[in-house]
Amino acid sequence: MTAVVHGDDEHAHHPFLQHQFEDLGQQHEASILGMWMFLSTEILFFGGVLCAYWIYRVMYPQAWVLGGEQQNTLAGGINTIVLIISSLTMALAVRNAQLGSRRATVAMLIATLFFGSVFLGVKGFEYTMHWREGLFPGVHFTWHEVPELAPKVQLFMVFYWGLTGLHALHMVIGVGLLLWMIWRAWRGHFGPEYYGPVEVMGLYWHFVDIVWIFLFPFLYLIPHFGVHHG
Amino acid sequence: MTSVTYHDVRFLEPAKTRNYLNVDYGAFSWLFTKDHKRIGILYMFSISIMFILGGFFAMMMRLELLTPEGDLLTSDTYNKFFTLHGIIMIFFFLIPSIPAVLGNFILPIQLGAKDLAFPKLNLLSWYLYMIGAFVGLLVIILGGVDTGWTFYTPFSTQYSNMHVFGTTFGAFIVGFSSILTGLNFIVTIHRMRAPGLTWFRLPLFVWAMYATSLVQLLATPVLAITLVMLMIERVVHVGIFDPALGGDPLLYQHMFWFYSHPAVYIMILPAMGVASEVVAAFTRKKIFGYKFVAFSSLAIAFLGFLVWAHHMFVAGISVYSAMIFSFLSYFVAVPSAIKVFNWTATLYKGSVSWQTPMLYILGFIGLFTMGGVTGLFLAALGLDVHVTDTYFVVAHFHYIMVGGAVMAYFAGIHYWWPKITGRMYPEWWARLSALLVFAGFNLTFFPQFVLGYVGMPRRYHAYAPEFQVLNVMSTAGASILALGYALPLAYLLWSLRFGRKAGVNPWGAVGLEWTTNSPPPKDNFHETPVVTWDAYDYPAMLKAMGETQNV
Numbered sequence: 077m078t079a080v081v082h083g084d085d086e087h088a089h090h091p092f093l094q095h096q097f098e099d100l101g102q103q104h105e106a107s108i109l110g111m112w113m114f115l116s117t118e119i120l121f122f123g124g125v126l127c128a129y130w131i132y133r134v135m136y137p138q139a140w141v142l143g144g145e146q147q148n149t150l151a152g153g154i155n156t157i158v159l160i161i162s163s164l165t166m167a168l169a170v171r172n173a174q175l176g177s178r179r180a181t182v183a184m185l186i187a188t189l190f191f192g193s194v195f196l197g198v199k200g201f202e203y204t205m206h207w208r209e210g211l212f213p214g215v216h217f218t219w220h221e222v223p224e225l226a227p228k229v230q231l232f233m234v235f236y237w238g239l240t241g242l243h244a245l246h247m248v249i250g251v252g253l254l255l256w257m258i259w260r261a262w263r264g265h266f267g268p269e270y271y272g273p274v275e276v277m278g279l280y281w282h283f284v285d286i287v288w289i290f291l292f293p294f295l296y297l298i299p300h301f302g303v304h305h306g
Numbered sequence: 307m308t309s310v311t312y313h314d315v316r317f318l319e320p321a322k323t324r325n326y327l328n329v330d331y332g333a334f335s336w337l338f339t340k341d342h343k344r345i346g347i348l349y350m351f352s353i354s355i356m357f358i359l360g361g362f363f364a365m366m367m368r369l370e371l372l373t374p375e376g377d378l379l380t381s382d383t384y385n386k387f388f389t390l391h392g393i394i395m396i397f398f399f400l401i402p403s404i405p406a407v408l409g410n411f412i413l414p415i416q417l418g419a420k421d422l423a424f425p426k427l428n429l430l431s432w433y434l435y436m437i438g439a440f441v442g443l444l445v446i447i448l449g450g451v452d453t454g455w456t457f458y459t460p461f462s463t464q465y466s467n468m469h470v471f472g473t474t475f476g477a478f479i480v481g482f483s484s485i486l487t488g489l490n491f492i493v494t495i496h497r498m499r500a501p502g503l504t505w506f507r508l509p510l511f512v513w514a515m516y517a518t519s520l521v522q523l524l525a526t527p528v529l530a531i532t533l534v535m536l537m538i539e540r541v542v543h544v545g546i547f548d549p550a551l552g553g554d555p556l557l558y559q560h561m562f563w564f565y566s567h568p569a570v571y572i573m574i575l576p577a578m579g580v581a582s583e584v585v586a587a588f589t590r591k592k593i594f595g596y597k598f599v600a601f602s603s604l605a606i607a608f609l610g611f612l613v614w615a616h617h618m619f620v621a622g623i624s625v626y627s628a629m630i631f632s633f634l635s636y637f638v639a640v641p642s643a644i645k646v647f648n649w650t651a652t653l654y655k656g657s658v659s660w661q662t663p664m665l666y667i668l669g670f671i672g673l674f675t676m677g678g679v680t681g682l683f684l685a686a687l688g689l690d691v692h693v694t695d696t697y698f699v700v701a702h703f704h705y706i707m708v709g710g711a712v713m714a715y716f717a718g719i720h721y722w723w724p725k726i727t728g729r730m731y732p733e734w735w736a737r738l739s740a741l742l743v744f745a746g747f748n749l750t751f752f753p754q755f756v757l758g759y760v761g762m763p764r765r766y767h768a769y770a771p772e773f774q775v776l777n778v779m780s781t782a783g784a785s786i787l788a789l790g791y792a793l794p795l796a797y798l799l800w801s802l803r804f805g806r807k808a809g810v811n812p813w814g815a816v817g818l819e820w821t822t823n824s825p826p827p828k829d830n831f832h833e834t835p836v837v838t839w840d841a842y843d844y845p846a847m848l849k850a851m852g853e854t855q856n857v
């Protein structure tokens with residue numbers, strides 16, 4: 077909250093100052109807090125599924141091991157690294173926007189966009205393989221290597237597709253937002269006074285990365301730390 | 307830059323200026339408005355329709371229950387009606403009611419802000435609400451749904467071949483509208499307070515809305531994801547919650563109530579906020595124990611997250627967890643009781659004026675207390691086993707939701723009506739409606755406590771003949787209640803044209819909303835207000851007014 081109050085006439089109107097705010101500082105703080113609040117909702121959203129996931133992992137440990145074995149750990153690992161790098165470029169984009177260097181901001185945003193797309197590409201590849209192997213739940217589910225556990229493995233795959241799908245959806249939205257930010261940065265909208273949108277975008281992007289940091293071990297590395305029941 | 311003080315505003319006549327209603331006209335100026343006040347009115351309009359629709363289903367059920375035989379509705383239809391009634395009343399009416407209507411309209415003004423922090427998001431949340439409600443209503447046309455508003459598995463997976471998908475999808479979308487409203491309020495309260503408006507100067511309505519918003523933000527996503535899993539389960543037939551497919555129905559109940567118990571506080575916390583405003587305004591006193599009332603809202607929001615499994619005592623959870631949840635449930639009573647004690651302490655030796663909002667709030671305090679105390683009965687394991695799924699439970703939650711929350715909603719509508727519309731409602735008729743609602747409500751729902759206690763189960767369209775007398779009473783009460791609810795619809799609309807002009811501050815209340823014109827200008831205030839007084843500083847105000855008169 078700023079202590080200074082302007083009368084209506086003395087407003088030095090910045091082109092991006094929205095009318096409900098007194099000044100850019102207030103607008104900036106509001107948008108950052110708004111994103112944090114949104115992320116806290118997201119945590120519970122993902123948290124809900126992860127909780128269900130965990131309960132079934134305890135109930136059906138062998139099926140979870142088998143499910144994990146269907147995953148391409150190499151692809152998942154590459155994607156993890158790709159996303160971590162994209163977080164770095166995102167952070168650099170925010171920093172450059174704040175410093176007002178337009179070119180560097182655009183470059184870093186494009187780099188982020190690139191890594192994000194690589195992630196989605198690899199994910200698409202994995203999805204295609206799963207589909208071919210009959211690992212998509214429902215009528216297409218034709219995986220029967222261990223027949224008595226097949227229904228439970230299918231349940232694992234429901235969580236796999238659900239969680240990674242939800243995550244991929246967030247990535248796609250992130251890519252859309254990135255394109256918008258690139259356009260705005262290119263037009264020179266950002267500078268030391270006004271870089272809130274890039275920072276908010278950054279928060280979102282880091283969050284989506286962190287979600288993946290949880291999903292990767294849960295969904296891919298399970299066999300290596302599997303529960304060994306006799 | 308001026309600071310507004312009580313004595314000048316009391317006598318300030320509304321300048322004949324533009325206000326938020328007449329700045330522009332036409333459907334588009336409403337449908338694309340970003341003004342929180344107009345969005346509040348859009349919500350008011352939409353949820354009123356929902357209330358009427360939900361009320362229709364309720365009346366049909368009550369008529370069916372007039373006689374022991376199932377003669378008016380088949381059991382299938384009855385099942386659909388209580389389901390639709392529950393879904394509409396909870397998701398489409400009561401959850402948005404006070405926050406989305408009164409909160410939207412009043413909260414920014416109480417903060418001295420020009421608007422919410424994110425006006426576009428606010429409009430988006432109305433659209434999400436409309437889309438969700440539309441999907442929900444489409445289901446009614448397509449043939450309805452009969453799972454009960456709780457969508458328990460395996461009803462909702464194996465045994466219901468109806469439109470479970472559509473309904474849950476509607477509730478899912480409306481959930482996001484609720485989340486976005488909560489998010490907007492939290493940010494607004496943190497970042498948009500007028501200079502001088504410190505946390506402990508905030509009206510208690512703001513505190514209540516803050517606590518409500520936290521619950522909306524943190525509980526609703528869990529419902530959303532639960533409903534998504536339910537939808538997935540219905541589409542791909544993989545056992546997530548359905549025991550026949552290897553799923554766990556208890557997990558569904560846990561996840562559902564993890565949202566739906568806190569949701570009860572989404573309904574009641576705003577009501578408590580309205581109660582604090584009205585009690586202060588009509589006793590002309592500071593709310594007794596301001597900080598206790600403020601923090602008890604947060605305490606309720608927090609504790610509300612820890613008690614969900616008290617809905618599952620007979621569902622097969624272990625005795626130990628049942629004991630723990632029973633124990634924790636008692637804790638919620640403490641902050642709730644603190645509020646009730648503080649309101650009554652405020653009433654004590656206050657100069658109470660019996661205007662309509664006050665009548666509604668007195669009703670609220672009494673009925674909420676009844677609902678709360680019977681809630682404690684239900685939290686006691688032994689008793690709950692006896693009355694689970696009987697009319698005792700139906701009576702209990704209607705005391706909270708209708709006797710508590712809906713009464714307070716009506717109180718708030720009457721209290722702020724002059725501000726919203728610039729017109730006074732007709733006091734005599736309004737008092738009559740408050741009395742009818744109170745009388746009708748008790749006659750409808752008190753007999754249901756008895757019915758439940760002696761064993762009448764809920765969710766059946768026929769019952770044993772010995773229950774008839776009490777059921778007839780209940781249906782008679784429902785008719786009075788319906789009349790009580792219909793009256794405001796008529797006279798409030800009437801008042802838009804013929805009501806007396808309200809002026810800036812018809813109640814002589816304190817609070818920033820009473821320092822600006824009625825209806826307020828588009829940006830709420832002509833100049834950003836500066837707050838130099840504590841909330842409910844009626845003593846100071848009365849003193850100031852005395853001084854002006856002495857001059």
Ligand code: HEM
Pocket residue numbers: 361364365367368388389391392393395396399400453454455456700704707708712750764765766784787
């Ligand atoms: C805003 C107000 C109201 C809310 C939030 C509300 C909520 C509910 C809910 C959640 C149920 C349970 C539905 C289910 O079992 O799936 C229910 C049932 C019922 N309500 Fe309401 N209700 C409201 C107003 C009313 C009114 C005014 C009446 C009577 C005139 C009424 C009469 C009934 C009846 C008869 C049942 C069916 C009980 C049963 O057979 O289990 N409700 N209500």
Ligand SMILES: [Cu+2]
Pocket residue numbers: 566567570613614616617
């Ligand atoms: Cu509960």
